[in-house]
Amino acid sequence: MRIEYHRTLIADRVRNQALHDALRRVITPGATTVADIGAGTGLIGLMAAKLGAREVILYEAAEVVAVAEETIRANGATVCEVIPCHSAEMEDPPRVDVVVSETLGNYALEENIIDTLADARLRHLKDGGVIIPARVHQFVVPVISDGFYRELMVWDGVGFDLDLSAARTLSLNNVYVRSFAADDLLDGGKAAKEWDTVTLGSDANSAREGEVSWTLAAPHRIYGFAYWWQAELVPGVTLSTAPDAPRTHWEQLYFPLETPMVLEASESVLVTLSSRSSEEAGTHLAWSAVHFDRDGASKARQSLDLDKGWIP
Template identity: 60%
Template sequence: MRIEYHRTLIADQVRNEAFFAALKAAIVPGKSIVADIGAGTGLLGLMASKLGAKDVFLFETAEVAGVAAAVLKANKAKRCHLIPCHSTEFQDKLSADIIVSETLGNYALEENIIATLADARRRFLKPGGTVIPHHIIQYVAPVVAPRIDDELRAWERVGHGLDLSVAQTMSLNNAYVRALHADEILDGCRSAKVWDEIDLTSETKSKRHGETEWRLPRPAKIYGFATWWKVELVPGIGFSTGPLSPRTHWEQLYFPLSAPINAAASDVVGIDLRSSSSEEAGTHLAWTAVHKNAGGKILSRQVHDLDKGYLP
């Protein structure tokens, strides 16, 4: 069990306070039954209990479930009931007013939140019940600073007449968790565009696809693309993992290019992003960048796929 990972969650005050506020807005003291899906060490379940939930059912697996049990005992949380299995494996009847799940990653969907919440919503949630979170927006923007690109091209600088280009190609077919500064992104993040929106209160696919493009007002050198997300937990309460937002334990994702794009004024640079996530196969990511001149002629197309790279 990676207790250090759970410590980073507990240390994230932006995350914690947003979920506390969302639970407070949703819970009717003495009446609401809450299901905490992927409870970790039990923080959100304990918050729900403190806010007056009638009962809280916490789903968690493996060794961390043992830690959650000890934490609940230490807090004398009598209305909290630990269920030591994945929520999709639970076959008994459960009727909840609120489903809450913090199963988000640096790439928002890497912990399979869509499929997990869909199952919990269908089987556990009362009609008219509340799903927390209920909406995710994914953003993308071009990166115009060479810092991460330089890091990934170390293979080119090994010298001694050696060719390590095969390994470099693998490096450039990977997505990297990195903290980017606003000034490393085109127009200081003002260029960010939505490439995907997810409604977690209704049926939606775990396979995602989106594309967008930018017509550049001035020349720019594009080294890659950054993505991040914004989550709305309940209406009016949420947070973002973007470079301009208060820092969380999550960071942005950097998608490299095989070669930087030298774009002239009025050129168009676009990206096509595809992902799929499942418990069985993990998360797959692929991205294609296209550079067109002002007249629409394609000057280059770069196709990247995580299957051609390696996991960091």
């Protein structure tokens, strides 16, 4: 049992407070029914109970469900019922007023939240009910600091007159959890652009793709791209993994380039990101970048893919 992972969630006060604030806005004491999908140790379900929910159903398929059951008993939360399965496996589930599911990762969609909440909207939620989170916005920005890239180029400096370029290629076709400072990013991170938005519950497409571009005001060397997300839980309550947002247990992601792109002023770079996620196959990510000159002609293109980052 990965209780250490759950400890990091419990310790994330920013996350917990945002979820509590969102639930408080939608729960009418003594009336509202709630389903907590992916309940973990039961924290969010217990929050809903403490806020006055009439009934709380907690769905959890992993072995931590035993901890949730014991925690519910220890807190005397008689309005809570723990169901040891994934919500999608539940036959003829009871309909509720609010579905909440904090199944977000460093890559927002890696825990299949799209499929989970699309099913929840169809089978678990009452007409006119509320899904938390409501939307996820995904952002990307060029990385202009070389430190993250140099870390991955260690293969070229091992010495002994050895060529480890095959291993280097695998390293660069991977995505890395990192924390970025403003100086690492184009325009201090203010140049970040949204490449994808998911309306959870309504959008059932777990294959995502988007592209954005930047025209540079000054010369820069681009070493890859930083990624983060912002989740709108309910109107007025958000969670963000941006570098300048209140710190959470989540971090940003680094999408490297195979070779840094050297852009002059008025030249541009276009990045395309795509992902597909499923319970069976996990999450697959791919990204490409195109360097355009001042006249819009393509000068260089690179395409990377997480599938190329695994040892065959």
